[in-house]
Amino acid sequence: MDQSPPPEVGLHDPVASHLGYMLRRASAVVMAGLGAGLAGIGLRPVEGTILTLVGANPGCIQSDLGRMLGIKRANMVPLIAGLAGKGLLTKSPVDGRSLALFLTATGEAARAQVDAIMAAHEARFDRLLVGQDLTVLRNALRRITQEGETAPD
């Protein structure tokens, strides 16, 4: 990741302390870091997450994943098709309209790599934000998210 210092413009920035923008930029930084890590195994963050979720919930269906991730049914289709096309997971019909998802052996190996990369990524923040701060941060984020959570579909 680029470690260059932030550009200094010398202007007054009245929105720098706004929570919305602080969250948006921190989120972008963290997701960029995770994306850089996962790019090493040819996956995007959302794809790595799907592998992790299918690994933890073998036989789950597309719509359930979409609901968990806040991704709409229509947008799950190319994501799942892409992972299936790479041979990382398989779809097998369960009741005629739902498709159960399972990791292939290749997919399981990829999932293990994803977990290692994500764990290493989390460890960076364990070092950056000592104990109490990290707990307060997680609790605050949880409260914010729950305050406005919306059904994805």
Place this chain on the structure above:
Amino acid sequence: MDQSPPPEVGLHDPVASHLGYMLRRASAVVMAGLGAGLAGIGLRPVEGTILTLVGANPGCIQSDLGRMLGIKRANMVPLIAGLAGKGLLTKSPVDGRSLALFLTATGEAARAQVDAIMAAHEARFDRLLVGQDLTVLRNALRRITQEGETAPD
């Protein structure tokens, strides 16, 4: 904003505690709330922010705004053109290649509304996250952002 409870799927979610995803979802919630507030005056969050920044820095140029907001030069063009087209700001040449930005009277009125909406939005989080938590949250977000900040162009 939709206040419906999060959908309950009953699956195991091993990424729910990952900082990256917590940040991404909290950010989406907050920005959606701000977007809903600003939609009442026909502006998106980024447009409201630009009005606020130009109001605080009369005569600033497009590139400076882009650097402050992490938006590339090329993507600033339609943003500024849109605000100018609405009669909210004007561009006036300063040295032949740079354009100084100023709010019009209409733009100043819009900026005042934006500030009120943003302040009300911030106040929601002051209530949700009492004193110490909010300070710790801001400091944590600042450290995360600074750790990975990148030049936008």
Place this chain on the structure above:
DNA sequence: TATTGTTATACTCTATAACTATA
């Protein structure tokens, strides 16, 4: 009737490359 998967489509955000004019 509601749900699942799907297709098509569109809009926003972001990114790069290339060009002109200027400092």
Place this chain on the structure above:
DNA sequence: TATAGTTATAGAGTATAACAATA
């Protein structure tokens, strides 16, 4: 040579509408 603004374009991400098959 570096910077400011611009154009064109491409890739993500996300949104809705509509459809067929199934529960």
